[in-house]
Amino acid sequence: MTSADNLQAFKRDGRIVVVGASLAGLRAAEALRDEGFTGSLTMIGDELGEPYDRPPLSKQVLTGWVPAGGTALPRRRGIDAEWLLGVPASGLDLATNHVRLADGRGVPFDRVLISTGVRARPWFVESEAALDGVFVVRTREHAESLQRALAAGPSRVLVIGAGFTGSEIASICRERDIPVTVAELGPAPLVGALGALIGEVAADMQRAHAVDLRCGVKVTRLEGDAQGRFRRAHFDDGSTVDADVAVVALGSIRNTEWLRESGLAAGVWGITCDTGCRALDINGRVTDDVFAAGDVARCPNPIYEYRLISQEHWANAVEQAEIAAHNMVSAQADRWPHLSIPLFWSIQFGVNIKSVGVPTFADEVVVTQGSLDDHRFVTAYGYRGRVTAAVSFNNAKWLNHYRRLIETAAPFPPPCPTPDQPADMKPVPVDFPGPALIAQGATVIVTGHDPGERRVAAVHQHRQEEGRITTGMPGTLQRIFDYSARADPYPLYAELRETPVARQEDGSYVISTYRGITDILNDPHLSSDLRNLSRPMPPAEEGATSSFIHMDSPEHDRLRRMAMRHFGPPHTPGLVTGLEGFLTATVGSLIDDLAGKEQIDVVDDFASPFPVTVTCHLLGVPREDEPRFHLWVNDIMNSIDYNPKTDPKEKLDKGVQARKDLRQCLGELVEQRHGRPGDGLLSRLANDDGPDGRMADAEIVATARLLLIAGHETVVNLITNGMLTLLRHPQVLQRLRDEPDLVVPLVEELLRYEPPVHIIPWRVAYSDVTVADTVIPQGSQIMLMLASGSRDPKRFHDPDRFDPDRHDNQHLGFGSGIHLCFGGPLARRETQIALTALVRRLDRPRLVVDPPPYRPSPVLRGPIHLDIEQGDG
Numbered sequence: 001m002t003s004a005d006n007l008q009a010f011k012r013d014g015r016i017v018v019v020g021a022s023l024a025g026l027r028a029a030e031a032l033r034d035e036g037f038t039g040s041l042t043m044i045g046d047e048l049g050e051p052y053d054r055p056p057l058s059k060q061v062l063t064g065w066v067p068a069g070g071t072a073l074p075r076r077r078g079i080d081a082e083w084l085l086g087v088p089a090s091g092l093d094l095a096t097n098h099v100r101l102a103d104g105r106g107v108p109f110d111r112v113l114i115s116t117g118v119r120a121r122p123w124f125v126e127s128e129a130a131l132d133g134v135f136v137v138r139t140r141e142h143a144e145s146l147q148r149a150l151a152a153g154p155s156r157v158l159v160i161g162a163g164f165t166g167s168e169i170a171s172i173c174r175e176r177d178i179p180v181t182v183a184e185l186g187p188a189p190l191v192g193a194l195g196a197l198i199g200e201v202a203a204d205m206q207r208a209h210a211v212d213l214r215c216g217v218k219v220t221r222l223e224g225d226a227q228g229r230f231r232r233a234h235f236d237d238g239s240t241v242d243a244d245v246a247v248v249a250l251g252s253i254r255n256t257e258w259l260r261e262s263g264l265a266a267g268v269w270g271i272t273c274d275t276g277c278r279a280l281d282i283n284g285r286v287t288d289d290v291f292a293a294g295d296v297a298r299c300p301n302p303i304y305e306y307r308l309i310s311q312e313h314w315a316n317a318v319e320q321a322e323i324a325a326h327n328m329v330s331a332q333a334d335r336w337p338h339l340s341i342p343l344f345w346s347i348q349f350g351v352n353i354k355s356v357g358v359p360t361f362a363d364e365v366v367v368t369q370g371s372l373d374d375h376r377f378v379t380a381y382g383y384r385g386r387v388t389a390a391v392s393f394n395n396a397k398w399l400n401h402y403r404r405l406i407e408t409a410a411p412f413p414p415p416c417p418t419p420d421q422p423a424d425m426k427p428v429p430v431d432f433p434g435p436a437l438i439a440q441g442a443t444v445i446v447t448g449h450d451p452g453e454r455r456v457a458a459v460h461q462h463r464q465e466e467g468r469i470t471t472g473m474p475g476t477l478q479r480i481f482d483y484s485a486r487a488d489p490y491p492l493y494a495e496l497r498e499t500p501v502a503r504q505e506d507g508s509y510v511i512s513t514y515r516g517i518t519d520i521l522n523d524p525h526l527s528s529d530l531r532n533l534s535r536p537m538p539p540a541e542e543g544a545t546s547s548f549i550h551m552d553s554p555e556h557d558r559l560r561r562m563a564m565r566h567f568g569p570p571h572t573p574g575l576v577t578g579l580e581g582f583l584t585a586t587v588g589s590l591i592d593d594l595a596g597k598e599q600i601d602v603v604d605d606f607a608s609p610f611p612v613t614v615t616c617h618l619l620g621v622p623r624e625d626e627p628r629f630h631l632w633v634n635d636i637m638n639s640i641d642y643n644p645k646t647d648p649k650e651k652l653d654k655g656v657q658a659r660k661d662l663r664q665c666l667g668e669l670v671e672q673r674h675g676r677p678g679d680g681l682l683s684r685l686a687n688d689d690g691p692d693g694r695m696a697d698a699e700i701v702a703t704a705r706l707l708l709i710a711g712h713e714t715v716v717n718l719i720t721n722g723m724l725t726l727l728r729h730p731q732v733l734q735r736l737r738d739e740p741d742l743v744v745p746l747v748e749e750l751l752r753y754e755p756p757v758h759i760i761p762w763r764v765a766y767s768d769v770t771v772a773d774t775v776i777p778q779g780s781q782i783m784l785m786l787a788s789g790s791r792d793p794k795r796f797h798d799p800d801r802f803d804p805d806r807h808d809n810q811h812l813g814f815g816s817g818i819h820l821c822f823g824g825p826l827a828r829r830e831t832q833i834a835l836t837a838l839v840r841r842l843d844r845p846r847l848v849v850d851p852p853p854y855r856p857s858p859v860l861r862g863p864i865h866l867d868i869e870q871g872d873g
Contacts, residue, residue: 001069014039019089020115024294030077031325039705041081048087058301075805092262115294118252128222133230134246151751154244162189164346166249174209181212181241183219186433197429203351204317215415254296270298270310275337277324295321299778313340354396357406358488364427382412397818398524473490487851493788501774508781512788515794516771521817527764545698547706558692566684576825587837602866611715620680632658639858666701717756717862718831736839743832746804751813753802758787788810843870
């Protein structure tokens with residue numbers, strides 16, 4: 001048999017064992033089946049229960065926002081595997097190709113993937129670690145137990161270790177108004193990972209939030225009472241702290257002990273692999289049948305001089321697992337290398353911290369953007385004159401820019417890409433507490449991004465990439481905007497995707513592929529401020545303050561943060577949940593009014609009045625004023641679709657007047673709320689003196705108008721498109737009746753399959769940007785075809801099929817990047833409740849006309865009416 005025949009036989013009849021049934025193991029198993037492996041697949045895990053997600057454990061679970069049981073990993077597909085759970089692996093026999101289990105069984109394999117991950121480092125004295133009230137955080141059970149302890153209201157919490165996990169837990173304690181002491185052996189929090197400069201900022205943040213931060217000290221003993229409950233901690237400086245809860249956050253231990261006699265190069269730092277995720281033996285030879293992925297894998301990274309790097313990060317585990325799975329069932333010539341740039345994120349004390357690269361691989365650091373005092377900045381890290389990492393505080397939109405600098409070995413210090421350059425931008429020593437890492441100059445850059453194109457190329461100095469301008473198919477875009485295409489624009493989107501970046505005759509650019517859209521939405525060189533157009537447009541509304549969706553950082557970030565303090569977690573985690581009763585009652589009342597009607601219009605009779613009522617309630621609009629808001633929103637929506645060739649000018653004039661009246665009414669309501677705190681969002685914003693100060697009245701009005709208008713269109717179209725899709729798929733409609741929980745993935749699939757917003761027509765190139773090898777000049781208008789990207793076959797399997805069971809569904813229905821839909825969680829829940837009630841209570845609904853008449857706009861696409869019959873008809 002040829003090697004190709006052997007490979008096909010293995011894919012058909014081979015035996016693969018995955019040791020470690022968590023994120024990396026599950027994603028690898030799914031990828032193996034996607035790659036065509038139909039042989040025997042065995043999953044071994046030491047925990048009972050289905051695989052679950054770990055990052056939420058130290059974030060959402062401890063706040064009570066997500067229950068520990070709600071962290072199960074979504075399944076992208078069935079894997080048809082034998083699951084051996086609750087029994088850990090105890091050894092690996094490479095002579096006989098068996099995995100030994102702790103219960104004495106042996107599991108044979110032809111190839112094995114090791115993804116055993118890490119565990120929390122326990123307190124070093126076993127009897128003290130066993131005290132009631134002493135915790136670590138790694139598993140569901142850990143997080144659930146600690147959450148209950150915090151909910152009980154302890155007098156004080158001691159956190160031992162001020163790394164990322166310890167700092168996040170301290171932040172959660174302060175959010176709950178629990179006194180907390182943090183003990184750190186190093187000179188500052190986060191200093192071991194990010195250096196002294198950011199360590200000082202992190203220390204200031206903790207102390208500003210009333211954390212009792214003690215650095216340079218060691219906890220020597222945990223003391224319990226006669227009942228075995230933790231009561232006091234002793235420090236090496238002779239001091240003590242009384243507390244009810246102690247959280248040990250001293251890092252992690254890689255689960256490699258079971259491999260001690262295997263002959264693999266496995267130790268405390270992980271399993272040594274090549275870039276193809278193949279494990280090395282103790283002599284440095286590659287083992288072709290043993291692979292590793294996730295936190296336990298230690299791979300050479302060419303960006304960092306082929307140093308062996310272990311990454312404890314969610315995205316790395318997924319990417320590495322998929323590469324390992326591909327290589328396990330591929331010929332040598334078709335295998336991929338793992339060339340990832342490390343990423344990390346953390347949220348603590350209201351600050352979003354993100355990093356790209358390896359900050360510890362540096363000798364200097366410099367603040368390139370923003371202000372350390374404001375806790376909104378970016379720092380770049382360099383080693384011997386080249387950029388190696390970047391860390392952002394509340395300024396993450398720029399990290400893709402720094403990632404490109406790392407990949408291309410750009411010179412350090414880099415120039416500031418925005419106007420907010422600090423006046424004293426000078427590099428300082430990075431100053432890690434341990435010995436600095438030693439490295440040479442850059443030798444490679446990453447040149448491929450798609451798995452089939454992964455490769456490296458030699459580089460000796462930074463090179464400016466040259467792009468090319470592609471002239472696209474303006475005729476296709478014109479046909480999309482033609483009303484005749486409104487009922488089914490998707491074939492035209494497929495045509496448009498043939499030219500991923502299409503230049504139009506007016507100099508604008510249209511981006512239509514999933515990859516291109518997500519790249520540009522997360523590109524810091526993209527602006528939402530229309531004043532940056534080379535030919536600026538007049539404002540849509542004279543005298544009105546723009547909402548933050550039409551602003552760029554830092555002003556956008558400031559206003560969005562201020563609004564989010566009262567609209568969602570971490571400050572208002574129960575907002576949407578708290579509206580459940582009101583949403584259900586409002587939907588029920590609207591459907592009650594439809595009872596007995598043989599024919600109804602889902603738009604006019606249900607979908608249109610629903611979100612206005614909800615938003616007025618959320619804002620705190622008096623009930624007697626609500627009818628006026630319904631009329632204003634209706635007139636504004638009608639004017640958006642104004643066509644001067646066919647519509648009377650009165651339609652436009654009524655919209656202009658409605659905008660003025662709405663703005664005036666909201667302004668009066670805000671003015672009345674000053675000094676009168678209440679439950680409504682208008683009142684809370686008018687009286688909130690948070691970390692960013694207080695919103696101006698005009699800014700509050702602009703935010704309220706955004707919620708009313710954008711929220712209205714999103715929900716109306718999503719409900720109407722959803723009902724239309726269900727009526728076209730009666731089997732799914734019946735499933736939803738029988739399985740109400742189906743509504744959650746169903747709405748996500750609707751956001752992909754029939755989204756409420758099809759096009760973002762106004763984005764601006766802040767400077768020259770390159771997308772799919774096309775250079776878009778500074779000042780150019782960019783149109784993003786969101787609905788086309790969500791049906792891109794290069795991203796979604798069988799994209800033109802409506803599949804509520806679709807698992808890998810990172811759609812673009814609510815956009816992406818820093819302008820990700822502000823009201824998305826509320827819009828989702830409104831639609832879930834509405835569709836569940838409609839299919840349950842309407843009597844044998846059926847379409848009167850298909851396709852229904854659509855509104856003129858190709859941007860906010862949805863039926864203008866959706867007439868359905870019910871009953872016997």
